[in-house]
Amino acid sequence: MADPGMHRLSARLRRDTWIAHGAAHSSRFLDALATGLLPWEAYADLAAQHWFLYESLELAARTMIDDPVARTFVFPELDRLPALEADLRFLYGPRWSSRIAALPATTTYCTRVRYAANSHPIGFVAHHYTRYLGDLSGGRQLGRAIARAYGFAGDGLRFFVFADLDPEAFETYYRQLLDTVPWSPDEQDEFITEVLEACRLTIAMHDDLRQRWT
Known part of the structure; x- marks a missing residue:
């Protein structure tokens, strides 16, 4: 007998994006960072690219806050811009904003976030899910590895x-929220397609970073 839960959106999402998520969080660039094979400036560059992404995504959250579906996924405690700006001040100094620049793949990613996440709740939740739940799982592991490799402490x-x-x-709660969203099967397909696109854009950004630093 089939598991009745296998048709939930969260289950479909795990099943249909498993490979793409794995590729996005185990790139050659991230592996080199995690093992300390790159200069610490490569990590600073990654933080800079993250700042451009999260500026786009967190501005989209303000735009979508009145949408009945999208606002369900807006959690102020997830916001990464304040933490990123503190990191960039430490890594680049007080004039950090004049010392960072978006790579071409990052610019493409930000354009997609602005287009998809500002125009429809499906796009917003897709990019929100891809970034923040990735941060909560693989991202934290990467942070511990970078701390060991480069001697950072806080x-x-x-x-x-x-x-x-x-x-x-929180990850469990977030997936439960996904299962309550009143999307049609076609809308769920659109959501999963956009998550896959977010993973592809993440990989492209990591590839740009690898080409710069290796």
Whole structure:
């Protein structure tokens, strides 16, 4: 007898994006960072690219806050911009904003976020899910690896710290929320397609970083 839960959106999402998520969070660039094979400036560059992404995504959250579906997924305790800006001040100095630049793949990713996440709740939730739940799982592991590899202790790694959340409990709650969204099968397909696109864009950004630093 088939598991009745296998048709839930969260189950479909896990099944249909498993390979893409694995590729996005195990790139050659991230592996090199995690093992300390790159200069610490490569990590600073990753933090800079994250700042451009999260600026786009968190501005979209403000735009979508009145949407009955999208606002369900807006959690202030997830916001990464304040932590990223603290990291960038530590890594680049007080004039960090004049010292960072978006790579071409990052610019493409931000354009997609602005287009998809500002125009429809499906796009917003797809990019929100891909970024934040990735941060809560593989991202925290990467943060610990970078701390070991480069000797950071707090400063420079605030992006990876979710002080006001129990990550495992929150991930479970988030997936339960996904299962309550009143989307049709076609809308669920659109959502999963956009998650896959977000993973592809993440991989492209990591490839740009790898080409710069290796």
